Amino acid sequence: MNFTVTGRGAAGRYDYRHASALSALDQGLSLLAAGMADVLIVDGCGRARTPAALYQSLFGPASSEPAGAGPAAAAPPLAA
Secondary structure, X not given: OOEEEEEEEOOEEEEEEEOOHHHHHHHHHXXXXXXXXXXXXXXXXXXXXXHHHHHHHHHXXXXXXXXXXXXXXXXXXXXX
């Protein structure tokens, strides 16, 4: 499938084409890090997503807990 990554910068609009979702995601995140605005990744079906939305669809939602900090690793309550 083909992916088009677009972003808007001070010098105008940029379009990049990629053959894989991972390379398009990498490009999209790079454009965001460079300060570009309105960064979107459009797939071959015309579905447009932000880099964050594509990341989430590929890898699932980001966890708010650090690694190894699940319920089993919770500290016992402090005694009063």
